[in-house]
Amino acid sequence: MAAFLPRSISMMSGDGPHNLPIAATNGIDNSPLQIFVKAKKKINDIFGEIEDYVKDTVDYMHEVQKEDHIVSQEIVRQIEEFVHKVHSIREVLARDHMKVAFFGRTSNGKSSVINAMLRDKILPSGIGHTTNCFLQVEGSTTEDPYLTLEGSNEQRAVESVGQLAHALCEEKLSESEMVRVHWPKNRCLLLRDDVVFVDSPGVDVTPNLDEWIDKHCLDADVFVLVANAESTLMVTEKNFFHKVSTKLSKPNIFILNNRWDASASEPEYLDQVRRQHQERAIDFLVKELGVCTPKEAEERIFFISAKEVLQARLAEQGHTALTPLTDGFQTRYFEFQDFERKFEECISKSAVKTKFEQHSQRGKFIANNLKELLEDLYNEASKLKEEKLYQRKELTDKIxxxxxxxxxxxxxxxxxxxxxxxxxxxxxxxxxxxxxxxxxxxxxxxxxxxxxxxxxxxxxxxxxxxxxxxxxxxxxxxxxxxxxxxxxxxxxxxxxxxxxxxxxxxxxxxxxxxxxxxxxxxxxxxxxxxxxxxxxxxxLEFRFSYGITALIQRYAGSKGGFFALKNKREDLHLAPSTPVNNQLLYANSSLDDWSIISRIAIMSASSQGTMGCLLVAGFMFKTIGWRVIAVTGAVYSCLYLYERLTWTNKAKxxxxxxxxxxxxxxxxxxxxxxxxxxxxxxxxxxxxxxxxxxxxxxxxxxxxxxxxxxVLEKEAVTLDSAGGRAKVLRNKANYLSHELDLFVEAYLKLHK
Incomplete structure (x- = not known):
């Protein structure tokens, strides 16, 4: 045995390429756990772009709604909800990790398995009922470990976990409460790769299995059932996983038959007992739970000794002295390593699928929705722009x-x-x-x-x-x-x-x-x-209508010779009245009487004197006779008197x-x-x-x-700008959707 120990420790230290322990393989970039880390970083980067994109889209929608009124308030509200959804997804992604939950009956070595995987004695372990509540071990960026209680951010010394979680201590928590142990990532590569371990009380110490599942198991990627290889699977263990399978679709379950080092004392029954445990475990996984095929079930059943692995790894790190190991330790150790390797592959594959598949689908849903909205908006803006340009052309032609x-x-x-x-x-x-x-x-x-x-x-x-x-x-x-x-x-x-x-x-x-x-x-x-x-x-002066002047004017007017008479009268005025002239006048008695009378009358009218009247009267008396003159004078006087008497106001x-x-x-x-x-x-x-x-x-x-x-020109320019921005945002939605497709191809389909 002494000769065997150095060689076994040497093999555990990493001598030989095929016998590297899990501590060495975790640092390699192609570790299965790195797939989750890379996928988490990639999808976080994508959702960071999606968050910025959605914010830009909301700002754009607000601007378009204010200026162009082509977006309804309902659409704006819908996109604003995407902001909160994306922000919530980013918060979940930031907290997402690969979670493995360990269950089993009391004192089956659940805490020891976790300590062996973490290469340090972090969780309390011992004989009997040790772990009294749920313990979650997660990585921390601090230099010193600490722990926090559920619902509190107060940091406590990590040494107090032995008092808070140990069933034998007086100050202890209830079975369903959680104590979070924050362990520095630089001390454990598993924790550095976003793996979280959850230790649980024995499934046989409380009937509140449904509460446990709802509170601590629904987001677990892998379940590890730690069974006691010295006995067999119990009904309480089966009932717990039956309840789990009703709430989770085909959970990933590993069965660890711990304390297999006890088989070293009965080597003649080793293979028979192993075959018995394996058959019952396969029947449980395949026939009772229906979570995998028989071939897959064989790959998920292991026979280990967590206590031996922990002792060996602590000795390797110089924390404890080397102690003698039981026969068959190397086989059990490598089987534990095989469990760790398959566990890493399974949890990485499961975590990538369970954590990121739904997020990628939701991201594509958001991107596709925004793309459709922006496509409709782009088409609407283009349509409205064409309508505005057509209206402008019509108005210009009309003008x-x-x-x-x-x-x-x-x-x-x-x-x-x-x-x-x-x-x-x-x-x-x-x-x-x-x-x-x-x-x-x-x-x-x-x-x-x-x-x-x-x-x-x-x-x-x-x-x-x-x-x-x-x-x-x-x-x-x-x-x-x-x-x-x-x-x-x-x-x-x-x-x-x-x-x-x-x-x-x-x-x-x-x-x-x-x-x-x-x-x-x-x-x-x-x-x-x-x-x-x-x-x-x-x-209104009285004018006798048969007066000499009136008669002459009437006669002159009727013959049209008024101007001639007037001219003659002017000639007479120019020629002075002399005796020679008078003699010539009388000498011409052979002229027409009326012509002579007219001339005498003109002379009398022009002279306006008595002399003219006497000449006319004497001439007429000589030519006509006094009787005719008397009768004529009487008639003339009567006419004058008549007109004079009738010259009343009416006549006037x-x-x-x-x-x-x-x-x-x-x-x-x-x-x-x-x-x-x-x-x-x-x-x-x-x-x-x-x-x-x-x-x-x-x-x-x-x-x-x-x-x-x-106004139409301005609106057309605004709509053109709005349509251009909608097109750019739509293309970015295509880009983000393509990025999510690449993520699915790289991390989801590849690891199905």
């Missing part, structure tokens, strides 16, 4: 068309207004001329009492001016206003209709421009008789109105062109004003459409 049509309509309306102005001018001129001809009838209708008194006569004239002006205006309106108003209204409606076609239908509905209603147009005929007849001076009124009519007729004929031009100017102003207002309406519409074009 250009409106400007061209406005020029054409302006020329057309100018010509139409000019024609209407000329027509109004002709109508007003014609109507006013007709009214001037009927002026005497209008004046005769004036029946205000007449009196030649100057003050009364001034009032009479003012009222007559007003009567004439009102009557003429009323008659002109009766003849012209209705027809002219209809023509003007028709022209305005035509203008409005033409202008209305220049404004888009949708703009008329959405714009606030409303064409104001106009009052009916009426032409004002401004005659202003007061000023027009201000120079009228009536002559008739004479006044006749004189007024003659004066007003002359004055009105002078302003016919002016009045017609004034009326046509009113029509021109009305139509031009209407057209100008319509043009301003169209200009306002064009201005608003120009502003709308600018």
């Amino acid at each position: 250009n068309y409106t400007e061209q049509q406005l020029m054409i309509i302006t020329q057309e309306m100018k010509k139409k207004i000019q024609n209407m102005v000329e027509d109004v001018e002709q109508r007003v001129s014609k109507a006013l001329t007709e009214e001037i001809r009927r002026l005497s009838k209008l004046v005769d209708d004036f029946n205000l009492p007449f009196h030649p008194e100057p003050l009364v006569l001034n009032v009479y004239k003012k009222e007559l001016h007003l009567h004439v002006e009102t009557g003429l205006g009323s008659n002109l309106r009766a003849k012209l206003s209705t027809a002219l108003a209809m023509n003007i209204e028709q022209s305005q409606m035509e203008m409005t209709a033409k202008m209305d076609t220049l404004i888009p239908e949708n703009y008329r509905k959405t714009s606030n421009i409303i064409m104001p209603r106009r009052q009916p147009f009426e032409i004002l005929y401004r005659l202003n008789c007061d000023n027009l007849c201000a120079d009228f001076h009536e002559d 009124e008739r004479s006044f109105k006749r004189q007024y009519v003659d004066h007003v007729t002359r004055k009105l004929r002078m302003i016919v062109d002016l009045t017609s031009a004034n009326c046509s100017h009113q029509v021109q102003q009305e139509l031009s004003g209407t057209f100008a207002r319509l043009c301003s309406w169209v200009d306002k519409a064009n201005t608003d459409m120009d502003e709308q074009v600018k």
Whole structure:
């Protein structure tokens, strides 16, 4: 035995490539545990990118929702939830580790197995019921180990674990409580590779198996059933794993038949006992639990002595002295190493799958959801941008068309207004001329009492001016206003209709421009008789209608020789009245009598003296005779007396109105062109004003459409930017989804 010990220790120290202990293999980069470490780092990096990506997407969504309103609040809220989900996944990933839970009956050596794997006596172990609560051993970045209790961050000395977890100590915890032992990672390679060991009380010390499973086992990657090789699997052990299998789908279970060193005392039954334990364990795993195949079950059943392995490893590290080992130790030691190797492969494979498969699926779900949302957003932004550009083009074309049509309509309306102005001018001129001809009838209708008194006569004239002006205006309106108003209204409606076609239908509905209603147009005929007849001076002196002057004027007017007589009279004035002339006058008695009388009358009228009258009377007395002269004088006197007696206020009124009519007729004929031009100017102003207002309406519409074009251009640019950013984010979602696919190919499918 003494000769055997150095060689066995030498083999355990690593002499030979195929006999390296687990401590040496853990440091190799291709260790199965490194797969989990690398996978954890990789998926953490991916989810770090996903978290940044989701935050960028949320910021983008908020910006798009604020500016473009193409994202609903529900979608924004949904993406905001992704932020919390990704953050929660990252927190879980940061805490994720490979967890192995050790179960078995009391005093089967669970704590010893863990200590042997950790190469240090960390957990309390001994005879009888030792571990009273759950102990979790995990790696720590600190230099010194410490422990914490469940629900507390207070760090305690690691030596107190013997008091808190040992069943024989007075100060102890309940069976379901957890004590976390934080062991420096630099002291243990297993802990450095994110492996966590959970030690449990014996399954036979409490009936609260369901509570244990729910609280400490649901996230375990591997279960190690530590059985006593000196007995067999018990019902309590089986019942526990039956409960586990109902809550976990095909849990990974290893069965360690501990204390196999006891078989060294009965070598004749070694193979039979091993075969018996192995058959029962295979039946339990395959037939009862159904968690693996018979071949897989054979790979998960081991016969070891944890106490021997721990002693050997502590001696190797110089912590304890070498002690004699039982026969067959080397075989049991290498089987323990085989268990560690297969355990590492299994826990790494299981942990990668259980820890990261769901996270990778959730990451792909988030990335694909965001990709679909961003794809829809990109399509919506592109669609809206095309709509905005199309609307801008339509508005631009409409503006250009409106400007061209406005020029054409302006020329057309100018010509139409000019024609209407000329027509109004002709109508007003014609109507006013007709009214001037009927002026005497209008004046005769004036029946205000007449009196030649100057003050009364001034009032009479003012009222007559007003009567004439009102009557003429009323008659002109009766003849012209209705027809002219209809023509003007028709022209305005035509203008409005033409202008209305220049404004888009949708703009008329959405714009606030409303064409104001106009009052009916009426032409004002401004005659202003007061000023027009201000120079009228009536002559109400009595004038005998058969007086010499009146007869001469009447005769001269009827023969058209008034100017000739006037010229003759001027000649007579120039020639002085001499005796020679008088003799010549009498000598020419053979001339026509009436011609002589006319000349004498002219002379008498021109002289305005008595001498003329005597000459005429004497001449007539000589040629006609006194009887004829007397009768004629009597008749003439009667006529004079009659007219003089009939020269009353009524006659004066008739004479006044006749004189007024003659004066007003002359004055009105002078302003016919002016009045017609004034009326046509009113029509021109009305139509031009209407057209100008319509043009301003169209200009306002064009201005608003120009502003709308600018808004559409700005919106199109914003949508283009939003679509571009959505495309970039969508492509990044594809990239992240591809990264997750690569992760699945590298770490999940490869290790199935």
